[in-house]
Amino acid sequence: MHRLPDILLFTALTTLAVAAPVACSARAVATPAIHLNQLGFLPGASKVAVVEGIAGGRFEVVREHDGAVVLAGDLAQASVWPASGRAAAAVDLGALDAPGRYRVRVGGHVSDPFPVGADAYAALGDAALKGYYFNRTGTALAPEHAGRHARAGGHPDTQVRIHASAASAARPAGSVISAPGGWYDAGDYNKYVVNSGITTHTLLAAWEDFPEVFGGRDIGIPESGDAVPDLLDEAWWNLRWMLAMQDPADGGVYHKLTNLRFDGIVMPDAARDKRYVVQKSTAAALDFAAVMAQASRIYAGYEAHFPGVPARMHAAAEAAWRWAQANPDVIYRQPKDVSTGAYGDSHLDDEFAWAAAELFVLTGDEAYLRAFDRHAAEPGVPAWANVGGLAWATLARHRERLPDAALRTRVTDAVLGLAQRLAAQKRDSAWQIAMQPEDFVWGSSAQALNQGLILVQGYRLGAHRDYLDAAQAQLDYVLGRNPLGVSFVTGHGVRTPMQIHHRPSMADGIDEPVPGLLSGGPNPRQQDARDCPVAYASSQPALSWIDHDCSYASNEIAINWNAPLVYMTAAIQALTPAP
Ligand code: 9MR
Numbered sequence: 001m002h003r004l005p006d007i008l009l010f011t012a013l014t015t016l017a018v019a020a021p022v023a024c025s026a027r028a029v030a031t032p033a034i035h036l037n038q039l040g041f042l043p044g045a046s047k048v049a050v051v052e053g054i055a056g057g058r059f060e061v062v063r064e065h066d067g068a069v070v071l072a073g074d075l076a077q078a079s080v081w082p083a084s085g086r087a088a089a090a091v092d093l094g095a096l097d098a099p100g101r102y103r104v105r106v107g108g109h110v111s112d113p114f115p116v117g118a119d120a121y122a123a124l125g126d127a128a129l130k131g132y133y134f135n136r137t138g139t140a141l142a143p144e145h146a147g148r149h150a151r152a153g154g155h156p157d158t159q160v161r162i163h164a165s166a167a168s169a170a171r172p173a174g175s176v177i178s179a180p181g182g183w184y185d186a187g188d189y190n191k192y193v194v195n196s197g198i199t200t201h202t203l204l205a206a207w208e209d210f211p212e213v214f215g216g217r218d219i220g221i222p223e224s225g226d227a228v229p230d231l232l233d234e235a236w237w238n239l240r241w242m243l244a245m246q247d248p249a250d251g252g253v254y255h256k257l258t259n260l261r262f263d264g265i266v267m268p269d270a271a272r273d274k275r276y277v278v279q280k281s282t283a284a285a286l287d288f289a290a291v292m293a294q295a296s297r298i299y300a301g302y303e304a305h306f307p308g309v310p311a312r313m314h315a316a317a318e319a320a321w322r323w324a325q326a327n328p329d330v331i332y333r334q335p336k337d338v339s340t341g342a343y344g345d346s347h348l349d350d351e352f353a354w355a356a357a358e359l360f361v362l363t364g365d366e367a368y369l370r371a372f373d374r375h376a377a378e379p380g381v382p383a384w385a386n387v388g389g390l391a392w393a394t395l396a397r398h399r400e401r402l403p404d405a406a407l408r409t410r411v412t413d414a415v416l417g418l419a420q421r422l423a424a425q426k427r428d429s430a431w432q433i434a435m436q437p438e439d440f441v442w443g444s445s446a447q448a449l450n451q452g453l454i455l456v457q458g459y460r461l462g463a464h465r466d467y468l469d470a471a472q473a474q475l476d477y478v479l480g481r482n483p484l485g486v487s488f489v490t491g492h493g494v495r496t497p498m499q500i501h502h503r504p505s506m507a508d509g510i511d512e513p514v515p516g517l518l519s520g521g522p523n524p525r526q527q528d529a530r531d532c533p534v535a536y537a538s539s540q541p542a543l544s545w546i547d548h549d550c551s552y553a554s555n556e557i558a559i560n561w562n563a564p565l566v567y568m569t570a571a572i573q574a575l576t577p578a579p
């Protein structure tokens with residue numbers, strides 16, 4: 001039989017897939033049989049591709065510029081991945097450490113071209129952080145910073161009403177406060193303290209762990225070029241807003257600043273709904289206390305640029321902690337007239353443990369360590385409602401401050417135990433990643449990256465290469481080594497989300513979405529099915545994703561999802577050794 005050259009065959013398959021009749025108007029996504037990180041690899045990294053639907057045989061790696069076969073071998077035995085219900089086999093490309101552009105070839109299939117190079121993730125790292133600038137509330141984005149995504153400002157939030165649920169003697173319902181700035185949470189235009197907490201913490205942790213990655217880099221925000229690293233300037237944009245969410249009368253923290261209902265699909269400056277701060281909650285107070293304690297330490301190094309701010313953050317953190325001690329079980333209950341995001345969480349031991357850990361590191365006061373002990377459980381993979389892992393990671397990061405060796409061992413063992421479990425999941429998986437079917441929650445892309453963040457903590461504690469390789473695998477998953485064959489970051493990869501649920505991207509009349517934003521990713525619960533005019537193509541956990549802007553449950557973006565992308569991009573760049 002006449003065989004098409006591989007590359008033509010690949011193009012033909014891709015074209016077919018795109019042109020094939022699909023049951024919906026969602027942009028059809030070609031899924032080639034060979035999946036890998038579409039941004040490529042650092043020369044010294046572990047490099048894996050995954051092949052689906054091909055039963056055994058040889059693989060070859062072909063160099064783009066001269067067609068030379070630079071690596072070849074046998075495919076591993078394929079096995080079924082429970083998250084997709086399909087068989088897959090990993091291909092180890094680890095020996096490929098010379099900079100260049102390559103493709104993997106298996107039988108008649110050819111992969112996307114991918115680079116191996118020292119700057120493979122530099123643009124991604126900048127864009128992931130810049131994503132926060134694009135989501136700034138209450139400011140115009142100028143063309144010199146935002147390019148074609150320049151826009152007018154919206155939601156000034158200088159006249160915000162106290163909702164009835166938040167009324168106090170000094171601030172009765174309907175009275176007005178000012179709480180400007182901060183980031184829009186996601187594809188919607190509201191601001192939520194609980195989600196801001198883990199987000200801002202994760203960004204600041206990236207700075208704490210990898211200052212060399214952020215120190216000299218200029219990402220093109222209005223503050224670029226000042227004496228402060230851009231990451232800290234960008235985080236301050238949100239911290240300043242968070243400070244205004246604390247009631248100065250009692251230290252309590254409002255749960256959110258929001259419309260009563262989600263805005264329509266409009267640009268920020270066209271949104272006109274009244275804004276409210278809603279109910280104080282224990283979760284908001286504790287997440288606020290944790291982040292302010294961490295920020296107080298970090299911004300102390302930049303006191304000249306932020307005069308008085310570190311002390312103000314310190315006092316704010318302790319006041320919020322005291323409020324939470326006096327009000328330990330104020331669960332957020334969505335008022336009847338409010339229908340925006342809830343971020344409700346009825347399990348608060350992890351929030352107590354996290355705030356206590358951060359306050360201990362700030363103050364050295366062992367009363368906080370005793371509080372940590374009362375509340376801490378085994379660490380888990382961090383998520384907005386599950387911040388216990390952050391408490392352990394913080395104590396591990398600052399273990400030299402712990403009073404005795406036994407506690408240091410307990411903290412490092414706890415973090416290493418979780419990293420080890422994730423590394424084992426990766427080793428046992430057909431895709432060579434840690435993700436299990438139950439990890440495909442709303443925001444699964446961030447779940448993958450937060451697993452990576454824990455693996456990075458494990459690597460930093462024990463220098464086991466397995467943990468670094470497993471962390472790389474989690475980044476690979478998000479950037480294309482997945483059965484959808486998609487890099488989930490807008491604008492970064494060969495096939496990227498084009499129709500994210502993000503109001504500015506939907507309303508700005510520009511085809512391309514705002515760049516550097518992480519799509520939530522596959523979510524088999526498909527809670528948006530009723531709001532979508534198109535059907536999901538599959539109900540398998542890892543395949544439940546549609547590139548359609550209706551899909552807030554699989555294709556929205558959110559600040560808490562971009563943060564581990566910033567962290568992981570920095571981590572892999574900082575930690576990967578030269579070959
Ligand atoms: O745009 C909203 C998004 O940010 C939320 O994550 C999501 C779930 O709370 O809700 C979206 O708003 C939708 C609403 O819930 C139902 N009607 C359609 C709205 C916009 O698509």
Ligand code: 9MR
Pocket residue numbers: 185186187188340341342343442443552556557558
């Ligand atoms: O990320 C949140 C997810 O864990 C919840 O299951 C979901 C429904 O409550 O809400 C997600 O957060 C959304 C928030 O409520 C409103 N802004 C958009 C967020 C991302 O979709």
